Amino acid sequence: MPKRIAAICLTVLLLLSMLPQLVFAEYSLPQFVRIGLMHGNGAPKTIKVESEHGFLLGNYNQREFTERIQTEETSLTVSITDGTIQVLDAQGTLLDSATGSIGIKPNASGKEQKLRIDGVEYRGALDCIPDGTVMTVVNVVFLDHYLYGVISREMSPSWHIEALKAQAVCARNYVAVHLNKHGSAGFDLCNNVHCQAYSGTRVETKGSYAPVDETTRQVLTYDGKLAELYYSSSMGPTTEDVKNVWGNSVPYLISVDNSYEDTENIPNGVWSDVLTVEEATTIMRNKGYDVGDVTEIKVLEYTPNGRVLKMEVKGTKSKKTFERESCRTLFNTVTKSQMFSVTPVKEGETQQAVLYLTDGTKTGEASDLKKLTILTASGRKTLSGSALYASDGKTQASYAAVKKVAKTTGFRFDGTGWGHSVGMSQYGAKGMAEAGHSYVEIVLHYFPGTNLENVY
Numbered sequence: 001m002p003k004r005i006a007a008i009c010l011t012v013l014l015l016l017s018m019l020p021q022l023v024f025a026e027y028s029l030p031q032f033v034r035i036g037l038m039h040g041n042g043a044p045k046t047i048k049v050e051s052e053h054g055f056l057l058g059n060y061n062q063r064e065f066t067e068r069i070q071t072e073e074t075s076l077t078v079s080i081t082d083g084t085i086q087v088l089d090a091q092g093t094l095l096d097s098a099t100g101s102i103g104i105k106p107n108a109s110g111k112e113q114k115l116r117i118d119g120v121e122y123r124g125a126l127d128c129i130p131d132g133t134v135m136t137v138v139n140v141v142f143l144d145h146y147l148y149g150v151i152s153r154e155m156s157p158s159w160h161i162e163a164l165k166a167q168a169v170c171a172r173n174y175v176a177v178h179l180n181k182h183g184s185a186g187f188d189l190c191n192n193v194h195c196q197a198y199s200g201t202r203v204e205t206k207g208s209y210a211p212v213d214e215t216t217r218q219v220l221t222y223d224g225k226l227a228e229l230y231y232s233s234s235m236g237p238t239t240e241d242v243k244n245v246w247g248n249s250v251p252y253l254i255s256v257d258n259s260y261e262d263t264e265n266i267p268n269g270v271w272s273d274v275l276t277v278e279e280a281t282t283i284m285r286n287k288g289y290d291v292g293d294v295t296e297i298k299v300l301e302y303t304p305n306g307r308v309l310k311m312e313v314k315g316t317k318s319k320k321t322f323e324r325e326s327c328r329t330l331f332n333t334v335t336k337s338q339m340f341s342v343t344p345v346k347e348g349e350t351q352q353a354v355l356y357l358t359d360g361t362k363t364g365e366a367s368d369l370k371k372l373t374i375l376t377a378s379g380r381k382t383l384s385g386s387a388l389y390a391s392d393g394k395t396q397a398s399y400a401a402v403k404k405v406a407k408t409t410g411f412r413f414d415g416t417g418w419g420h421s422v423g424m425s426q427y428g429a430k431g432m433a434e435a436g437h438s439y440v441e442i443v444l445h446y447f448p449g450t451n452l453e454n455v456y
């Protein structure tokens, strides 16, 4: 084949191979995200906003800002009265007011674009949205700048950079999958653990930037769609198939090897805790399962990876069976993961022997041996001593009138790992990174079958 034709063919092939990704990709990655900082019960009537660069005031249409007013004031008060948002400068002069939302952007760009809300520093800009008598305060921020603040909350920035990069990919995927999760309230994600914990620049360290910058615009996809990535602190020797935790099957959330995790030597890697019978009974009742006083907690079935799949809680009135994740969350004051065993804690208790009396027609239980009298050849006698003797004429056996028996006073849970055990183990990722694996190898190991792609 002539060289030129071969080159054309190669180009066409290359273009064709790029087409599905360019044309049919069912995902996108926004440049900015909207994070609810003050919302619901935490929504304020007034806030103080500061930036050394001055401000641009205007309007946000979702992620797009239109400027209306420019001011060199470095300190603004934003408040809401009778449904109208007002922006005042430090002297109390009205700069802007609106019955709708007002966007407030520091007059700076890139990493310099920071502002303080009531003293707490955030990157990006604000959108203040009226919500009755209060305002919802939204941080409109570059996706990667938001991730600077998230990654330090989810994994220690002192860890190996390849583990942090794997974490950055997980956090970015989370944002892309859950965009508009709080759409009805005017933002994408909230700032607490319901979505991802975020508290601005104060948690950023030197180690927060490179993992995000070096993976910018990268996401994991499966079958042309964004993958939903999960992670938890530690998991023991293997991760768990999602179907044994949340019930549904996902092709890339299956059980994989986790032997790089140094489970024995990490916080909460191996744990043991005791629940008293009273505590177990109270928890069951508070969660709406009235089985009476809890008498037994028994694992009925384990997953092939050694996690509890079915657990039975028996009480004096009835019993109840729990499956999958609920086996971990039911007694989550003691169980840190789904990988555990339960052993009853027994304590000795003094118990009287039971003596049955019969008059030839009916049999009854003697309630108190000490009150029992016996007719002997020398008259009526009270039973005493600690043993009774019975004889058939040839042999004689003694029966303890009082004996010690074991009574269940609680349940000991011995377990491995911390969290739901689906997807990436954070300590496992740390171990893989320290053993020389790249973040690409880490994410592709924990999410088998996915592809790491650049999204522009």
Ligand SMILES: [Zn+2]
Residues within 6 Å of the ligand: 181, 182, 189, 190, 191, 192, 194, 195, 196
């Ligand atoms: Zn949320």
